[in-house]
Amino acid sequence: MGYLQVESKGDTMVEVNFKNVTKTYEDGFEAVKGLDLDINDGEFLVLLGPSGCGKSTTLRMLAGLEDITDGDVMIDELKVNHLPPGARDLGMVFQSYALYPHMTIRDNLSFGLRMAKGDLKLSKDEIKTRIEEIADVLELSDQLDKKPKEFSGAQRQRVALCIALVRRPKVLLMDEPLSNLDAELRHQMRKEIRRLHDTFGTTTIYVTHDQIEAMTLADRIAILDKGVLQQHCEPLEAYNNPANDFVRSFLCKHIDDLVDTANALFNKPTTNEEE
Amino acid sequence: MTESQIMRDWYVPVEVLTLRTWLVVAFIVNLLLLTVEVLREDSLSLILGLLICVLFAALRASLPHVHELGKRNISLALSALIIGIGLFRLGSSSLSFFDIWMHAWAIIPSILSLWWLSNRAVTVWTSNKLSTSAIEFGLLRNFETINKHEKISTHLILLHFVLITVIPLLWIIDIAFSPGNALGGEIGDSFSTEHFSKILKGDSFWIWFVNSLIVSIGTSLLGLTIAIPAGYAFSRYKFTGRDVSMFAFLLVQMFPGIIILVPYFLVMKTLGLLNTHLGLILAYCVTALPLCVWMLKGFFDTIPRELEEAATLDGCNQFQVFTKVVLPLSTPAIAVTALFSFLAAWNEFLLALTFNTSNDMYTLPVGLASLISSTGQAWGDFAAASVLVSLPVALLFLFFQKFLIDGLSAGGVKG
Secondary structure (H helix, E strand, O other): OOOOOOOOOOOOOOOEEEEEEEEEOOOOOEEEEEEEEEEOOOOEEEEEOOOOOOHHHHHHHHHOOOOOOEEEEEEOOEEOOOOOHHHOOEEEEOOOOOOOOOOOHHHHHHHHHHHOOHHHOOOHHHHHHHHHHHHHHOOOHHHOOOOHHHOOHHHHHHHHHHHHHHOOOOEEEEEOOOOOOOHHHHHHHHHHHHHHHHHHOOEEEEEEOOHHHHHHHOOEEEEEEOOEEEEEEOHHHHHHOOOOHHHHHHHHHHHHHHHHHHHHHOOOOOOOOOO | OHHHHHHHHHOOOHHHHHHHHHHHHHHHHHHHHHHHHHHHOOHHHHHHHHHHHHHHHHHHHOOOOOOOHHHHHHHHHHHHHHHHHHHHHHHHOOOOHHHHHHHHHHHHHHHHHHHHHOOHHHHHHHHOOOOHHHHHHHHHHHHHHHHHHHHHHHHHHHHHHHHHHHHHHHHHHHHHOOOOOOOOOOOOOOOOOHHHHHHHHOHHHHHHHHHHHHHHHHHHHHHHHHHHHHHHHHHHOOOOOHHHHHHHHHHHHHOOOOOOHHHHHHHHHHHOOOOOHHHHHHHHHHHHHHHHHHHHHHHHHHOOHHHHHHHHHOOOOHHHHHHHHHHHHOHHHHHHHHHHHHHHHHHOOHHHHHHOOOHHHOOHHHHHHHHEOOOOEOHHHHHHHHHHHHHHHHHHHHHHHHHHHHHHHEOOEOO
């Protein structure tokens, strides 16, 4: 097909920039209003906000699943507004995992590689070694010939991560990937995701409405409300110096309440300075 | 002591429990069977049948409770009386399959009640004062056997439904294998394959068969090539006139076929498509499409959008998303749709009769009907041909059974 692939400046340097991006749906609803956001190379950015704040829309615009009404989205200093999703070289993890049910895990993993075009096209042997590599990292080597339905939720989530990473994408996108897991598994997967990010160093954008997830995972967080960016900084900075009332109530108060509840449970005196 | 009193009130031997329901069933069935006697205009049988019904009602009323030895004995006497009448009726009847079955409904329940009411459990229960341990033993026995009794009675009733559906089939098969071209005779009284060899050796059956095959396969292929993309578009895209055209599809289905028969005929005549396969295929597609499109749309709706978005991110274009992700996932639904349109075309009669008037272009149903003409009714040939026509369809169903169930139950379940 000869899609124009995003030209990479180097092997690792990938920046993502949103420049005054606006999204208006057909029914007139403004999901994102004039968003300016710069994501550094190798950064783990968490988009945090309540339901309907525009964080998923932002991610989907970057992925190319939603049209951009106004403004520019840049990956690696290339404007990607009208580039087809497949040409943007992104990996995405969906909330419902989105594994192809009719393929084995191996085929699921290789599908993206097999569909790659142009410079990204790999030979069969390369695909095989890639899959073995990633399966090793995620300890899935002996389960490659199973179908997704034989896996538990947590395992499917690991596979979904694998699939996103196996293509060595420029940017890794995650849309509330842990929402379908129970608390214990969520905790495990959080650690796993952070570990993978530290291993591969891929620029990552992670969407969540869970404050604790955001605080523990992020290098920097971007807090959104009603389509407007409220604060963009390191997690502790946002907690210590909330930019406005919304951040104060959505982030600081929520965490304080959690700490208070935990303390009350164990009969400790309340402290607002704890984290 | 209250404890054993409670147990005494609650313990009824399983035989009596079962008879309480089975005798009601026997009463109802015998009452229904009276209509047969009325139709046969056999007054003696009718009176005996009435008597049996009354006796069953009396037997049900006289079923004993604890310490009611007298009532138990009345029940035994009534049962014996019913057996006697039943056997007499059986002896005076013609001993066909139907008669034996009919009289069995009087005799078997009464034998059961005679046997069960006279056994040890019921005898002890009605005559003696039961000890606590005896009651405990009896309750355990009930617990172990009552499921078995219920299972037998359920299957007995189901067996009757099976017979009702299977007997016409057996009948047509029997006619096909009987010599001569007459209806009637008992099932399995004679055997001959003359009709089959006549049908299979004749040319016309094979001509009809090929015609039917071409038309049916053509209909499913053409139908699917239109219905799959249409269903996908209706499921995934929003476009002007989407809802209107979905509804218009259904609207066509609401008219009885006979209304559009004449316009159809005129259209086909103008296009010169009378007595052609293509004409029938087109006409069948029109009637089959709405169902196919709606079924496929319903199935495509259940495929998560995220799967397609993931494929887009993997570098598929719209067509590849469709062929590599959506189509492999919808094979069960497509198989079901194909089978339904095939069957609809295979069994259709009216349009085929109207459009294709020459013997060379008959489809199987029309050909079958032509065997029963005003000049001579070849029932044997007709039956043999019917069996042959049904065979491919039955085989198709056997092979696609798993697909069919998957395809029909899909949509209800996510995953």
